[in-house]
Amino acid sequence: MIKVSIIGAGPGGLAVGLLLAARGHEVDIFEKDDRVGGRSQAVTLGRYHFDLGPTFLMQVDVLRAVFAAADLALEDYVKLIPVEPLYDLIFKDNVFRPSRYRDKTHTELERLFPGELDHYERFMRDEATRYNKIAPLMQRPFEHWYDYFKPDALKALPHIVPFRSVHGKLKRYFEDANLIHAMSFQSKYLGMSAWKAPGFFTMLSYLEHAYGLYHVQGGLNKINDALADAIRALGGRIHLNTPVAQLLTQKRTVTGLQLENGETYPADCVVANADFAYFAHNLLDETLKIPHAPRKLHTMRYAISTYMMYLGLDKRYDLPHHTFVFADNYAQSVKTMTEKNTLDTDITVYVHNPSLIDNTLAPPGHSALYILVPVPNNDSQINWESYKITFKATILKRIEEKLGIYDIEQHIIEEKIMTPLDWEKNHHVYKGAVFNLSHTFSQLFYFRPHNAYRSLKHLFLVGGGTHPGSGLASIYQSAIITANLIDPK
Numbered sequence: 001m002i003k004v005s006i007i008g009a010g011p012g013g014l015a016v017g018l019l020l021a022a023r024g025h026e027v028d029i030f031e032k033d034d035r036v037g038g039r040s041q042a043v044t045l046g047r048y049h050f051d052l053g054p055t056f057l058m059q060v061d062v063l064r065a066v067f068a069a070a071d072l073a074l075e076d077y078v079k080l081i082p083v084e085p086l087y088d089l090i091f092k093d094n095v096f097r098p099s100r101y102r103d104k105t106h107t108e109l110e111r112l113f114p115g116e117l118d119h120y121e122r123f124m125r126d127e128a129t130r131y132n133k134i135a136p137l138m139q140r141p142f143e144h145w146y147d148y149f150k151p152d153a154l155k156a157l158p159h160i161v162p163f164r165s166v167h168g169k170l171k172r173y174f175e176d177a178n179l180i181h182a183m184s185f186q187s188k189y190l191g192m193s194a195w196k197a198p199g200f201f202t203m204l205s206y207l208e209h210a211y212g213l214y215h216v217q218g219g220l221n222k223i224n225d226a227l228a229d230a231i232r233a234l235g236g237r238i239h240l241n242t243p244v245a246q247l248l249t250q251k252r253t254v255t256g257l258q259l260e261n262g263e264t265y266p267a268d269c270v271v272a273n274a275d276f277a278y279f280a281h282n283l284l285d286e287t288l289k290i291p292h293a294p295r296k297l298h299t300m301r302y303a304i305s306t307y308m309m310y311l312g313l314d315k316r317y318d319l320p321h322h323t324f325v326f327a328d329n330y331a332q333s334v335k336t337m338t339e340k341n342t343l344d345t346d347i348t349v350y351v352h353n354p355s356l357i358d359n360t361l362a363p364p365g366h367s368a369l370y371i372l373v374p375v376p377n378n379d380s381q382i383n384w385e386s387y388k389i390t391f392k393a394t395i396l397k398r399i400e401e402k403l404g405i406y407d408i409e410q411h412i413i414e415e416k417i418m419t420p421l422d423w424e425k426n427h428h429v430y431k432g433a434v435f436n437l438s439h440t441f442s443q444l445f446y447f448r449p450h451n452a453y454r455s456l457k458h459l460f461l462v463g464g465g466t467h468p469g470s471g472l473a474s475i476y477q478s479a480i481i482t483a484n485l486i487d488p489k
């Protein structure tokens with residue numbers, strides 16, 4: 001039996017905790033917050049319930065595999081609700097509603113993008129082939145440079161080497177600019193621009209179109225509660241309100257951790273789930289010569305951030321589950337944010353209205369609306385304290401113009417706003433870069449901080465900052481990889 005201490009009860013920490021507890025190991029999870037979930041935690045404002053972060057659940061099989069490894073069935077813990085249509089994509093001149101059903105997407109394509117149906121089918125066929133080659137690399141560790149020369153990597157290499165960006169790749173399939181945006185905006189899930197994200201991330205739109213998206217009754221945060229319940233049932237312990245202050249080491253071997261209250265916990269191994277750059281900056285002793293010393297961390301690339309509004313409204317809004325209002329000049333607006341690190345006035349707004357299909361989130365006749373706007377991370381130096389109210393007005397005006405809803409302000413009963421500063425200060429997210437280290441080729445696979453941390457023995461990583469990357473499915477996958485490295489059963 002291995003004594004494992006985990007720093008953070010985010011989706012990654014919980015998933016690895018469950019996998020290790022199910023194998024009979026002694027699991028202690030230390031979480032600074034009063035609840036589990038991290039960036040995916042529940043937010044409750046009066047009688048309204050929200051997800052703090054993730055609202056898109058895809059590749060559910062990875063999560064099913066985590067539960068199955070503990071001899072449990074995901075569906076016994078959470079109620080999955082398929083989302084249909086996938087989303088409303090509102091462009092300057094039209095609205096595209098792709099579906100989880102291929103024939104419905106075809107009808108939409110013929111209606112809006114005549115001549116592109118064959119292109120779409122070719123893309124989906126090619127992407128299925130490519131995905132089958134790339135997926136194995138997401139399911140195993142990348143600890144050595146020679147991992148690129150294993151047979152599965154050699155098969156996938158032509159597809160993962162970024163000869164083209166996501167946008168560049170899609171331009172070879174589609175002609176209509178809006179359709180290209182519809183199949184590439186998913187790069188935002190990585191906190192990146194489609195013009196910079198490595199081409200193989202076209203797999204994201206493929207996965208959505210091929211396998212659909214899900215909502216979880218009560219919010220995606222219920223997955224964290226389910227994982228936590230299962231861990232406790234197996235004898236694992238989750239210590240809430242228990243921030244970790246530092247890692248304990250002896251001769252480059254991790255021996256445990258020290259809490260902010262001064263207590264020490266010896267452990268056979270430690271798994272860090274806290275945001276990687278925050279962790280490396282704050283919990284590792286500066287005198288340890290590690291490859292991710294602050295100077296190095298500073299030169300790495302980071303994702304964008306988000307401005308968030310959670311609104312409890314005493315009116316039922318018949319908005320779709322997911323709506324994206326694209327900036328009128330989407331390409332320019334993305335470039336301004338990701339390359340110049342400033343905020344364009346022409347913004348893209350994501351509106352999430354889950355209370356329409358889930359009556360547990362708001363009282364009858366009311367809505368729990370979640371609004372997300374991609375914004376630069378804290379390198380931008382935007383003074384959010386003074387700008388956040390002006391920005392709220394800009395967003396509501398955009399919603400008025402594009403969705404024809406003019407009365408949101410009048411119906412607000414509860415409200416919470418989060419800016420990139422809050423992500424950094426309250427959630428320990430370095431630079432407020434909520435989608436973690438950027439997913440450039442130079443920070444992926446072997447070049448991403450390894451699941452078994454290279455230069456400190458008995459230290460492991462899990463979550464969006466390690467292989468294979470950010471997003472819930474990748475994070476659950478990182479938990480499987482890390483658990484197998486700790487206990488290669």
Ligand SMILES: Cc1cc2nc3c(=O)[nH]c(=O)nc-3n(C[C@H](O)[C@H](O)[C@H](O)COP(=O)(O)OP(=O)(O)OC[C@H]3O[C@@H](n4cnc5c(N)ncnc54)[C@H](O)[C@@H]3O)c2cc1C
Pocket residue numbers: 007008009010011012013030031032033036037038039040052053054055056057058242243244245273274275306372427428434435462463464465470471472473475
């Ligand atoms: C706004 C937003 C929207 C997103 N949307 C989606 C989506 O739709 N779909 C999707 O798949 N993904 C989405 N993501 C990305 C990703 O899935 C989530 O961010 C996810 O929660 C990250 O999980 P994690 O395990 O890597 O880390 P985290 O969730 O950040 O968990 C880390 C944990 O460590 C804790 N911690 C930090 N410091 C300490 C310390 N010193 N001591 C103890 N504990 C500590 C934190 O409190 C936290 O609980 C979104 C993220 C955000 C922010």
